[in-house]
Amino acid sequence: MNFLRLTDTSHSHFKQAWALYEQAFPLEERRPLAWQRAIMPYAHYHFELILQEETLVGILLWWGFEEVRYLEHFVTTPALRGRGYGKRILESFTNRDARPILLEVEPPREEIQQRRIRFYEQSGFALNHHFYQQPPYHSGLQPLTLLLMSYPESLTPEAVAYFVNTRHPLIYRLRTSPATT
Template identity: 70%
Template structure:
């Protein structure tokens, strides 16, 4: 599979990737397009297309900080779900670099959420049991209560607080 990092929205596959992003994540979990276009040029942000035979397989939208990688959004094209592409994309991502990885998941209160958590656990992620507030992406919305999953080891509440303090101001514009 080929990885292409976009730094702006001019790539011929951006619209297809953006449609996948909008289909895969509810409004409260996704960045508005103008904000997305702005953040794509940031040196620590990676809007990554995963292609096979020049077709979009999925997207990995992540932040690469000195101490951690934060996988903000990850999705496989709907027609390819359940065929092992997601696992391959995620394992490839994990094996690229030795830095730990964090990602957010909804609490395991529904079957879909439990399946998502199990998918990440099967790839080596640990579900951390302290709750976590994701700041809103849209004005007027409330923060989301989520859990952080971490790879390769669990993290403490203190480590979560450090991640929030150091990186949320950039990721979620909480420092603006």
Template identity: 70%
Template sequence: MKHTRLTDALHRLFYEAWALYEQAFPLEERRPLPWQLEIMPHASYHFEVILQEEELIGILLWWGFDEVRYVEHFATAPALRGKGYGKVILQAFTDRDTRPVLLEVEPPESKVNRRRIRFYERNGFCLNHHFYQQPPYHQGQPPLTLRLMSYPTPITAGEAAAFARRHHPLIYRTAQ
């Protein structure tokens, strides 16, 4: 598998990747396209397409900070789900760097959410027990109450708050 970082919409696979992003995430969990295009060239942001023999098999959209990597969005192509690609992509990501990894998941209140959490747990992530507020991507929407998962060890509520204080202004365009 090959990871290719896109820094603008000119890459031939950008709109195919964007379609996967829109299909995989509900409106309240995704950034509007104009905003996405603004952040793509940012040094800390990585819009990666994962390819196998030039076919798009997934997307991994993440931020690299000095102390942590934050996976904002991760999805595999619908036809390939349940076939082990997600595990391979995630393991390659966690293995490529020693920095801890954070990602957000919906609370385990539905079968789908519990299955997603178990997937990450099987891949070495810890479900942290404190709740976390994701600022809205769209004006007028409320924040989302989510849970943070971390790799390779749990984090404290204080560490989650420090991450939000330090990085949300950039990630979510919140006031500092």
């Protein structure tokens, strides 16, 4: 598998990757295309395609900060699910460097959310039991109440507060220009 970072939307696989993103995540969990285009060149932002030869296997959309990697969106192509790609992709991502990883999951109310949490736990992530508010991606929507998972260990409330206070303005509000991030 190859990981290919895109810094704009002109790549031949972008449309397919964007369709996968829109299909996999509900409106309240994804940013609009115009916003996506604006953040693609940010130094901290990574829009990665996972390719097997020329076939799109999945996407990893993440932010790389000094203290943490924030895995914002991760999905494999539906036709390839259940073949171990997700596990291999996540293992490759966790092994890239020593920075901790943070991601959000929905509370485990239904079987699908429970399975998603188990998947991450099997990959070494810890479920943090304090609730967390994800700011809305679209005006008029309310924040989402989610849980945080972290790798390789649980987060302290102070670490969560630092992430929210210092990283949310960039991730959710675009208050910083690409040249400075």
